Amino acid sequence: MVREKDYFNIILDSIADGVFTVDKQWRITTFNKAAERITGFTREEAIGQYCYEIFRTNVCLERCALRETMQSGQDIINKELNILDKYNREIPVSISTAVLRDEKGEIIGGVETFRDLSLIKELDKEIHEKYSFQDIISKHPSIVNIFRILPDIARSEATVLIQGESGTGKELIAQAIHNLSPRKDGPLVKVNCGALPETLLESELFGYLRGAFTDAKRDKPGRFKLAEGGTIFLDEIGDIPAGIQAKLLRVLENKEYEPLGGTSTIKADVRVVTATNKDLERLVKLGQFREDLYYRLNVVKIELPSLRERRMDIPLLIEHFIERFNKKTGKEIRGVSDEVMKILLNHPYPGNIRELENIIEHAFILCKGPQIQWEHLPSYLRNQKPSTTERRSIREIEKEHIINTLQRCSGNMTKAAQELGIHRTTLWRKLKKMGSI
Ligand SMILES: Nc1ncnc2c1ncn2[C@@H]1O[C@H](COP(=O)(O)OP(=O)(O)OP(=O)(O)O)[C@@H](O)[C@H]1O
Ligand SMILES: [Mg+2]
Structure with a gap:
């Protein structure tokens, strides 16, 4: 029979991400197989050591993510940083942290998971160079x-x-x-x-x-x-x-x-x-x-083609300008929201790349978090919010569906409501709102 503790280790070792836990004195208490692979340290070498001696990041001293999490109680998700492995090779990783509490809710330590980004970074670089x-x-x-x-x-x-x-x-x-x-x-x-x-x-x-x-x-x-x-x-x-x-x-x-x-x-x-x-x-x-x-x-x-003729370049250029403004302003913005990407992909850009550059610069001034959102865009772009058109189209799709169902049921409201999976009065209310009654 597998004991609970072994079972726990089997699970940990089957996770592809590196995982380690620390107690309140910052001593490592668990260290999974992926953590061994990424850092080069064995579990035996790691356990009992201070985390900053094994998981050596470029921010241990000034901005330890685990310490921030343990102080604020807030998880940190996908923060990118570099670590030095056992052989002093620099490895880019993405880390996430959370607090560990006992049954009474008391903090007993922290857990950090980390993913090796070397391959992704290399591919990124290759694309960039190309x-x-x-x-x-x-x-x-x-x-x-x-x-x-x-x-x-x-x-x-x-x-x-x-x-x-x-x-x-x-x-x-x-x-x-x-x-x-x-x-x-x-x-x-x-x-x-x-x-x-x-x-x-x-x-x-x-x-x-x-x-x-x-x-x-x-x-x-x-x-x-x-x-x-x-x-x-x-x-x-x-x-x-x-x-x-x-x-x-x-x-x-x-x-x-x-x-x-x-x-x-x-x-x-x-x-x-x-x-x-x-x-x-x-x-x-x-x-x-x-x-x-x-x-x-x-x-x-x-x-030189206009930006309208080379929309495929928009995501690359956005990334390029974000990188440039990050360096210039010291911010750590990682990208734009899906909604912003949609707006930027659809804009006709009379001012071409300079216009896109200005849009990102504008967003940088307003953006305080890790991602550029709709509200950070200049007002002339915010008016093109795509979700309003989407919301309308969802309503339209629903209307079409209801009408089709009613037709199929020869106008029998009870039957149509059943088929639609809604209550008869709800269907009634919807039809009234749609102006069909
Ligand atoms: N392919 C590109 N990759 C990265 N940045 C670009 C690219 N094309 C233009 N830019 C940037 O866009 C801005 C405008 O570019 P540039 O001044 O070369 O355009 P231009 O054609 O000379 O414009 P104008 O006709 O207004 O003088 C600059 O900040 C430039 O760095
Ligand atoms: Mg010019």
Whole structure:
């Protein structure tokens, strides 16, 4: 016959999670097989030792979960931390804690269960590595393809045109091209061509010499000069006026330009990367953009799909931004609720990835717990609460079911109520509420 205590140990050893218990002096009183496997310590080595000598976590000193549980009486569920095993290898685990009480309800110790997360973490890392490149996250086939060709594009000196809606990551791609290029130790100079009026943009790009105009008290180098040996990133290239289009064409064709007020030409050793959220081809057709310049810029074109076209990336991006804001704010948010995920998957994102990033940042400010909830979302998203539509549809499903049953029972309420498993008066009440009586 199996004694009660042995029976208890058999059960404990059949559990896949590590389990140990401690008494009120923090000495280990039970240690199951999985705990032996994960920590490397045998039961004999563990029992009687202080838990912090065997289950060595990175938070033992400042935030022991068992101590918190024993003080507050509150269980802790699935807290992630790292432990050192017997051989001082770091192992990620997820722990849960609870208080142990005797028959009288007195606390006699605590129990901690823990799960080895090494494999999950490794898989996570693999997925992350597969779907991320230079801080760009995506598993959309066309972007994964960009990851593949980006090193070759970067190595070449070709002019690159990056096209995509606002917030799709154009600047991120420009940065990656620079970082992967032989010019990476040189400067990356960014110019927003849409932000400046023509004369200012011209002097900003090409610089001016002293006396070029009344206020030009001394020479001022342009951005092309500042980008010497590196890359110039011309953002909003679709907005540049005709006069500058001609000058830019000359830089691209002959690698030279003249600063304002100057007569001698300056040689430019600069790689040009441009971006636009406009359809340049259409602008060419409309006569607003020089065709020859378009072809010069368009040596390599990278088209970034909108977030609407790559919804599969939304969960990955959410995870990425949560990780980033956790690092920035010191919070330990682990994810979003199912309801939030549903809303975020359905939103059309006119602002693309930047919008999603802003949504997560907003939620971070409001979220105090481990998970982002509906109420942490910006108000324009909260109005799209899916459960209200779901609630309505459940009611509709019920209505349909009741009506079908009644029809089958030829309008006999008693029979229909029986079939529906509800009381006749309940059916009556439901029909009245539905406006069917
Ligand atoms: N694939 C991605 N993975 C991770 N973060 C991304 C990705 N794409 C964009 N982001 C982030 O989204 C934000 C917007 O990206 P970025 O500034 O590169 O977009 P953009 O296309 O240049 O936008 P705009 O047209 O408004 O200038 C940045 O914070 C960037 O880090
Ligand atoms: Mg940009």
